[in-house]
Amino acid sequence: MTSDATVVVRYGEASRAAVEQTLRSLVRKQGILLLILGVLFGVLVLVPLVAAATAVDGVDAAFFLGAIVLLVVPVALGALGVRQLRRQPRVPEVAVTITPAAVLFPALDRPSALAPRIRAEEWTREGTSAEILPASGLQAARVEFTRQDGGKRRRRSIATGNLDVDARVIVDALRSPHTS
Template identity: 55%
Template sequence: MTSRDIVARYDAVTRAAVESALRKAVRGQGIAAIALAAVWGLVTLLPLVAAAVAGQASATLVLVFGALLLVPLAIGVFGVRQLRRRPRIPEMAVAITPTSVHFSALERSSGVAGRVPAEEWAREGTTAEIRPASGLLPTAAIVFTRHDGRTRRRRTVSAEHLDIDPRTIVDVLGGPPSA
């Protein structure tokens, strides 16, 4: 990278606080999934146990309830995987070079949602704007937009936790790229 490059990093203190909050959310999701699996498993087993005590349990009934136990088992496995996850926030939010804009990969707090991959966009044709905080977005954000033919791509970066002024990023992308 040259001296004309801009690298926007997340503030270290804020990054640590967000990672801590993410770990708590992931842990809560894992515990809730395990609790749901246990309750669902008990509710599924109770009719089978009642039928066995009454002498009404047939092979078909056992097979059906055995198949129904696969759902709480899958939820329990998801819960254990959530408890093992350690989401991290990347150090770099965005890097702007004379020819491209680089975004870091992001992990999401939910194990169901996939990871947001790292991307590199051509600088030409990429715009940025600052969106102020609103009811749904508790912090201001920088929204990067790129039109590739008919496809519009967007990427959002929190503006309040960067080590540089977000207006600098918007100004740099608003002007012509320097070679």
């Protein structure tokens, strides 16, 4: 491989579609569970509040303020559940691009409503290393990119099982000398 070659690593179409389908079902299940949790928590809060309001003759403003504060949690859980049901996480076509001057990572959606999206990043090629690490769970291995950036260690990793090229091609592309 020449040092001026650009290596574009893509996700395989079949595995990309399978991962997206799995993510959609996970997101849907999480949304439904958040809605159920919000309703259950709302009932657990609302029933004692209604019982306390009917048991006492005069209900003051502090009681209503307390009721509103206690009902914030079930409303927030319901809103998160609806937000989660509306999410459509997508896997980008390109996993990583290695140019003669930089390593480019695409933006990634996370399956959780609370987790922010991982932004696209561009690392300079100089000082960026990659190694193949064994992974646990469903992944056979992953390629981990590491860069020391102003005293802070930065890492990004991609699973090797979903890629259209062998992981050694990625590691070799970063190890080869580059010209700027």
